[in-house]
Amino acid sequence: MAQRTSSLVVLALGLVLGGCNFGPFAFERPVLPPLGYETDEVACSDLLDNDSDGLIDCEDPDCYPTSGQCGEIVPDPPFWEPENNYAACLDQIDNDDDGQFDCGDRKCQTIAELCCSREFSDKACSDGIDNDQNGYTDCLDFGCRNGLFVSVCVEDTADLCGNGKDDDGDGYTDCLDRDCQSQEACAAPKAGGKDGPEDTLEACSDGYDNDGNGYVDCKDFSCSKSDDAAIKELCANPPKEESLQACSNGKDDDGNGYIDCNDFSCSKSSDQAVLDHCANLPTEDTVEKCSNGKDDDGNGYIDCNDFSCSKASDPAVVTMCAEKQEATKAQCSDGIDNDGDGFVDCNDYSCSGSSDQGALDYCKSIAEDTWDKCKDGLDNDGDGYADCADRSCRDATPVGGKAPCQESVGATDSFINANCSDGEDNDGDGFVDCDDWDCAWNPRVTVCDGKKKVCE
Numbered sequence: 294m295a296q297r298t299s300s301l302v303v304l305a306l307g308l309v310l311g312g313c314n315f316g317p318f319a320f321e322r323p324v325l326p327p328l329g330y331e332t333d334e335v336a337c338s339d340l341l342d343n344d345s346d347g348l349i350d351c352e353d354p355d356c357y358p359t360s361g362q363c364g365e366i367v368p369d370p371p372f373w374e375p376e377n378n379y380a381a382c383l384d385q386i387d388n389d390d391d392g393q394f395d396c397g398d399r400k401c402q403t404i405a406e407l408c409c410s411r412e413f414s415d416k417a418c419s420d421g422i423d424n425d426q427n428g429y430t431d432c433l434d435f436g437c438r439n440g441l442f443v444s445v446c447v448e449d450t451a452d453l454c455g456n457g458k459d460d461d462g463d464g465y466t467d468c469l470d471r472d473c474q475s476q477e478a479c480a481a482p483k484a485g486g487k488d489g490p491e492d493t494l495e496a497c498s499d500g501y502d503n504d505g506n507g508y509v510d511c512k513d514f515s516c517s518k519s520d521d522a523a524i525k526e527l528c529a530n531p532p533k534e535e536s537l538q539a540c541s542n543g544k545d546d547d548g549n550g551y552i553d554c555n556d557f558s559c560s561k562s563s564d565q566a567v568l569d570h571c572a573n574l575p576t577e578d579t580v581e582k583c584s585n586g587k588d589d590d591g592n593g594y595i596d597c598n599d600f601s602c603s604k605a606s607d608p609a610v611v612t613m614c615a616e617k618q619e620a621t622k623a624q625c626s627d628g629i630d631n632d633g634d635g636f637v638d639c640n641d642y643s644c645s646g647s648s649d650q651g652a653l654d655y656c657k658s659i660a661e662d663t664w665d666k667c668k669d670g671l672d673n674d675g676d677g678y679a680d681c682a683d684r685s686c687r688d689a690t691p692v693g694g695k696a697p698c699q700e701s702v703g704a705t706d707s708f709i710n711a712n713c714s715d716g717e718d719n720d721g722d723g724f725v726d727c728d729d730w731d732c733a734w735n736p737r738v739t740v741c742d743g744k745k746k747v748c749e
Contacts (some may be wrong), residue, residue, distance in 0.1 A: 299484060312360040325401065332359040347411070347424060351365050354426045376400055382407050401489035404722070405730035410436030414734065419445045432461045438472070441699075442734055448472045457557075465512070491515050494523045498532070500544025500552070505635065525653050537566050539546050544590065578605045580613055598633065619643045622651035639675055650688060664691040667697035668721065681722075697720045700726070701735040713739045 310716045313493035323414055330335060337356035341348045341575035347732035350356060351363035366385045373383065376388035376600040382401035387394040396409035403414070410416055411425035418437035421429040431437055432446040438461065440446065448454060448461040454473035455485035459466045467473055490496065491503040497516035502509045511528035512515050519525060533539065534546040545552045554560050554571035560567055576582070578591040579625035588595045597603050597614035605611055619631040625644035630637045639645050647653055660666075661673040667686035673677040680686055681698040689696050694712060696702045705711045718725045727733055734746060 327365075328672065329718050331355045334360050334362060336360075337362040338605065348426065352408070375670075379404060399682065401681070405441075406722075406724055406728075406747050410434070411748065412436040413443065414438045415443055415445050418443050420524070433470075439684075441731060442736060449476075451476055465508075471678065492519060492521075492524075494527065497524050498527055499544075499545055535562060535564070535567070537564065537570060540567050541570055575733070576611065577601045578607065580607070580609050583610050584613065595633075620647040620651050620652055625652040626655050639674065661685045664689075664697045695721075699723070699731050700724075700729040701731045701738050706737050706739070709735065709737050710740045713738050 304680035313515075327397050331342070331346075331348075331353045332352070332355050336343045337353070339349050341350060342353075344353070344355065346353065348354075356363045360397045363727070364385070365387060368386055372388075373390055374388045376382060376391075376398050381388045382395050382398070382404060385395060387398075388398075389398070389534045391398065391563045393399070396407060401407055402409045402531075408426075410427075412429075412431065412434045413436050417424050418431050418434070418440060421431065423434075425434070425436070427434065429435070429481045429649075437443050437446045446461040448467075448470050449472040450458070453460045454470070454476045457467060459470070461470070461472065468476075468686075475600045475749050487496070487501070487503060488505070489503055490508075491508075491510075491513050492515045496503045497510050497513070500509060502513075504513070504515070505514065509515070511531050516524055517528045517658050519528075531710075534553075535558045540553050540556070540562070543553065543554075546560065547556070548598050551557070554574055559567055559579050560571050575589050577596075577599050578601045581590045581606070583596045583599070586595065586725070588599075590599070590601065594600070597617050602610055603614045604686075617632055619625060619636075619638075620643045621643050625638050625641070625647065628638060630641075632641070632643065635688075636642070639659060645656045647656075659674050661676075661680075661683050662685045666673045667680050667683070667689060670679060672683070674683070674684065674685065676685075678684070686697045689698065691699075691702045694703065694708070696719070698720060700718075700722075701713050703712060712719050713729070713735075716725060718729075720729070722729065724730070724747075728747065730747050732738050733741050733744075733749075
């Protein structure tokens, strides 16, 4: 009897435990280990992707705070050398003593073969995954937005910069997108506030680009990522631009890049008073109004930076605006934003595309687009980027089949494939043919098909 009772207890216990594998208590064995398993000395040095996130050992950011395998090595002083080559960018040493080492140093990030960025292809830049775990996904990642062969992160034409859409998915629409700032329609001056840091409650709510970085109020990280509780609250519940007062105060109240009646929330308002206001706006198209330093029509553009002036039907207005333009050699080399459009000297299209031969010659003379200038470690054109980190170098016209920052360049696919299979280091970066990143990843190159690609 006792044996039968014991058997019944075991059977009942089995049914209870077995029952836990149904409904909300069901257990499913994971196919892959969860994230976070690459967090110790062994896992960060075993050449395995322990947490199945696509990153192995020191490629995985999880290893940096949890393992000593990937941290910085501090050599005995004195020690200094340039950190701008493949070897120096792999030694775990801050060679140039600038506070960053290896892939953390921007000079290393320009060497594609180091694989500092894992988001550089159309596939990786549109999969919704933060492939390199740097906190930025797809087009929010600098590697995607500036990817040599990425075509899914583009917002840089007049049409794309005026369609009201975030075409490149970087979180910024039209003129709020840095890529659009070269477009004439986006080259408006700041208006209606005080110059200075944009990091106070007042500066983050004045509808004004205080620090001149192209981002207004809560669209500026200095506001949206502020530690100030009041600013956090403001950005979490941004003001609306839909009342008569908000649609007539000359401010971008909702921070979307459009002011007053240029904002659909005003021009297509359901409030008749707002519609009437927008239908009876003043114009800005006379010599007087186009030279008074005011935004007479309230569209965010002042005087000759407003198309209603620069493209006015009155020849006198057009002539006046042409005379104010930053387009002569003197104006294009004085370090001043003469026409107040936010762009200085040769970074202003009115200079680089000037009809004045002197201005054109000057801009050409400082352009960073030759082999020598793209290999000297200097920011020759003063745009903040040196050598192959500068698009003007990456897009430089090849001479004799050689370009400073690309091995796979040429007018025809056959020429490009020849460059990537001739056994020569055509771009002088130390990598030859299919071992060169751009030969391996250029969609036009076929001679590298079937071979393991760098960073793959």
